[in-house]
Amino acid sequence: MKKITLIAAALLLMLIASQVSSAPRMTMGESVFNFGYVPQNSKISHDFWLHSTGDDSLKIIKIVPG
């Protein structure tokens, strides 16, 4: 009985480990940008780089203004 429980636990751990290792992951080189002085009533822009550094493809679902 003990052997079966141990095997089941090991299988469960392996399953969890495989799911963890194939997770998507997003990293950013820079996540903060300071524009400094900017005039009113104008549009300015900055590019941030997003990198897919996980073990599965990364889907960008939505950008929510904040």
Place this chain on the structure above:
Amino acid sequence: MSKKELAVGDSTKLEIIFSTKTYKNRITKRPKIQTNEGPPDKRVQIIADVVSRPDSTYPLVMKPYKLDLSQFGEKLRDKIDFTITNVSDAKIDLEMIDFAKDYFEVKLPKSISPGESASCTLKLKKDAVSKNFEKSFTLETNDTKKSRFTMPVKRQLRASAQDTKKVTKASKNQ
């Protein structure tokens, strides 16, 4: 954003556009990026010191404070001059921190002496001549605060009168 799905090891650019409207003083925005990585969502952060009097910034004053390269006729407008004045009593070194590389290049002096003005030029890249855009560039100074200045750059194209005539004639012939 050019890509919404990234393969492992791939990268993409996320352009954050900030409209300063009639904001005043320091503004911080933190857009959230939702991905299939799951929570917690990651954020980028932008900070801007919005000024209602761009002629009273320190240690530099940039004139004009917005660059408009809009073209309403056939004459090509791919270049614009502006001046930067050092209104402090110390020599100021300039460093370009960020600019829209695909759209333009900016010629700047390395430093400006106290009380002096420098003439600078922004020139459009060939591929940007046919585009409408609103971008910007950001400079950093070597003063104790490491002050930064962002110049908005805009270009709007309107078909010339001659082009409009051609289009009208062509549509009548159809």
